[in-house]
Amino acid sequence: MPVTEIYNEPMQDLIQRLLIELGEDPTREGLVKTPRRVDKALRFLTSGYQADIDAMLNGALFSVDYSEMVIVRDIDFYSMCEHHLLPFFGKCHVAYIPNGKVIGLSKIPRVVDIFARRLQLQERMTNQIAEIINEKIKPLGVAVVCEGTHLCMAMRGVEKQNSYTITSAMLGAFRDQSRTRMEFLELLKLRGGNLSVTGLPVPGHTHDHDE
Numbered sequence: 001m002p003v004t005e006i007y008n009e010p011m012q013d014l015i016q017r018l019l020i021e022l023g024e025d026p027t028r029e030g031l032v033k034t035p036r037r038v039d040k041a042l043r044f045l046t047s048g049y050q051a052d053i054d055a056m057l058n059g060a061l062f063s064v065d066y067s068e069m070v071i072v073r074d075i076d077f078y079s080m081c082e083h084h085l086l087p088f089f090g091k092c093h094v095a096y097i098p099n100g101k102v103i104g105l106s107k108i109p110r111v112v113d114i115f116a117r118r119l120q121l122q123e124r125m126t127n128q129i130a131e132i133i134n135e136k137i138k139p140l141g142v143a144v145v146c147e148g149t150h151l152c153m154a155m156r157g158v159e160k161q162n163s164y165t166i167t168s169a170m171l172g173a174f175r176d177q178s179r180t181r182m183e184f185l186e187l188l189k190l191r192g193g194n195l196s197v198t199g200l201p202v203p204g205h206t207h208d209h210d211e
């Protein structure tokens with residue numbers, strides 16, 4: 001198949017070759033600009049690698065005399081499964097118990113974005129979010145619960161189409177004190193009502209499909 005468009009960017013070249021491998025004609029009207037679009041989209045969807053967490057949190061860490069649980073729930077996340085390069089997405093709920101410091105509330109979804117915008121496993125993303133909060137403000141405890149729909153499973157019919165994967169990371173007081181953990185889980189249930197998590201920690205639903 002003759003390739004008429006020459007791309008300067010190696011990634012766009014690769015996408016054009018991918019289209020040919022899929023049996024497509026990359027010169028047809030609808031596909032001519034696809035390599036450029038995919039290049040741009042993939043760079044955005046993996047922009048978390050370049051993000052500077054410290055710069056983002058700069059000026060958003062505050063000293064407080066407050067040690068009640070802080071919860072930010074229903075944070076939308078969109079990520080890419082590293083096994084299939086297909087999206088997985090859903091909601092992330094973050095809680096921590098301050099130990100002298102808090103993070104500006106609007107920064108928590110930014111932290112989630114930074115770890116979601118990479119090639120990921122939901123289990124690892126969940127842990128990374130918990131660990132960075134732990135590292136930056138040394139709270140008494142951190143809990144992160146993510147519920148994700150994986151298109152690599154749903155679209156290919158590997159699992160029931162409406163099933164979702166729940167992963168959790170519990171550090172400090174959330175790991176050591178079941179009362180603290182249960183309080184967090186109760187608060188998660190209060191609003192949405194559709195979060196069917198009981199008796200966490202949930203063993204990360206392993207996402208190790210070989211095909």
Ligand SMILES: [Zn+2]
Nearest residue numbers: 081083084152
């Ligand atoms: Zn996958």
